[in-house]
Amino acid sequence: MATIAFIGLGIMGSPMAVHLAEAGHDVVGHNRTPDKTRPLVAAGGRAADSVAEAVADADVVCVMVPDSPDVEEVLAGEGGVLDNARPGSLLIDFSSIRPDVAVALADRATERGFRMLDAPVSGGEAGAKNATLSIMVGGDAADFEEAKPLFDVVGGMVVHVGPSGSGQTVKAANQLIVAANIQALSEAVVFLEAYGVDTEAALTVLGGGLAGSKVLDQKRSNMLSRSFEPGFRIELHHKDLGIVTAAAREAGVVVPVGALLAQLMASAKAVGDGGLDHSALLRGVERLSGRTGR
Numbered sequence: 298m299a300t301i302a303f304i305g306l307g308i309m310g311s312p313m314a315v316h317l318a319e320a321g322h323d324v325v326g327h328n329r330t331p332d333k334t335r336p337l338v339a340a341g342g343r344a345a346d347s348v349a350e351a352v353a354d355a356d357v358v359c360v361m362v363p364d365s366p367d368v369e370e371v372l373a374g375e376g377g378v379l380d381n382a383r384p385g386s387l388l389i390d391f392s393s394i395r396p397d398v399a400v401a402l403a404d405r406a407t408e409r410g411f412r413m414l415d416a417p418v419s420g421g422e423a424g425a426k427n428a429t430l431s432i433m434v435g436g437d438a439a440d441f442e443e444a445k446p447l448f449d450v451v452g453g454m455v456v457h458v459g460p461s462g463s464g465q466t467v468k469a470a471n472q473l474i475v476a477a478n479i480q481a482l483s484e485a486v487v488f489l490e491a492y493g494v495d496t497e498a499a500l501t502v503l504g505g506g507l508a509g510s511k512v513l514d515q516k517r518s519n520m521l522s523r524s525f526e527p528g529f530r531i532e533l534h535h536k537d538l539g540i541v542t543a544a545a546r547e548a549g550v551v552v553p554v555g556a557l558l559a560q561l562m563a564s565a566k567a568v569g570d571g572g573l574d575h576s577a578l579l580r581g582v583e584r585l586s587g588r589t590g591r
């Protein structure tokens with residue numbers, strides 16, 4: 298059993314760390330707001346007051362924080378992982394960040410004697426709670442094989458997709474697909490309601506055909522009941538669409554739907570919806586259609 302430091306115990310990190318502790322690993326968690334360590338401690342893990350304390354004895358360091366600058370701070374900032382973990386230990390970044398930042402951080406980690414994998418996840422809060430996440434892993438194949446038993450504790454579909462940064466590139470594609478799916482579903486729901494169709498019945502039959510999706514299964518109740526507690530915040534998905542559009546531009550690939558989705562999410566943030574679940578893109582459809590207030 299490994300000693301695992303887990304930095305970032307939010308919506309995703311907390312249940313992931315709990316699963317690792319329940320699997321028998323010695324998990325030491327740290328979060329900027331300390332009360333978030335409670336579920337891990339209740340599951341037999343330990344809480345640390347700082348990154349330095351959490352990583353001091355770790356064989357493996359897991360990171361699950363919001364954005365590229367957060368991962369840079371946790372790894373390379375003052376009091377961070379690179380200065381305080383044991384060289385040789387394996388660093389796994391589960392956060393969704395820019396692929397170029399992932400590559401740069403892996404290079405810095407390697408220079409300091411660490412090994413590093415980028416391992417962003419998909420499956421949402423439900424996937425984290427049920428340990429059924431899809432995990433797309435970039436980095437060295439031997440390091441992936443070493444980490445695979447840990448990935449299997451928190452994940453369902455776990456795939457090594459290529460060298461360092463590849464996991465983040467795949468995750469960017471994932472976020473483009475999910476956002477388009479949610480926007481289309483939102484538009485369909487508002488459209489069906491405008492015609493007075495029984496939306497429950499409609500989504501049930503749609504779910505059995507080619508329009509069926511995990512997005513439909515997981516987000517239909519949020520949309521129909523207009524309950525948008527996250528889940529996955531629009532502001533985080535907007536961050537991911539920024540990654541998609543920048544990386545696509547860099548590669549000379551045109552992503553008009555991605556660019557539009559980034560604008561729609563920026564509009565949602567501008568009206569104060571950034572902290573809501575991404576299924577609240579439906580509110581934007583209602584606003585544009587003059588159908589608010591349901």
Ligand SMILES: NC(=O)c1ccc[n+]([C@@H]2O[C@H](COP(=O)([O-])OP(=O)(O)OC[C@H]3O[C@@H](n4cnc5c(N)ncnc54)[C@H](O)[C@@H]3O)[C@@H](O)[C@H]2O)c1
Binds near residue numbers: 304362421422
């Ligand atoms: N929520 C989802 O459905 C989902 C799904 C897949 C991927 N993701 C990705 O996973 C990552 C985390 O998302 P989340 O929804 O769990 O976010 P979250 O905001 O709920 O959790 C992030 C946690 O990190 C902590 N944190 C931030 N900076 C820190 C630092 N420097 N030191 C210690 N703790 C720090 C925060 O206090 C917070 O508790 C993001 O990159 C997101 O895009 C989220």
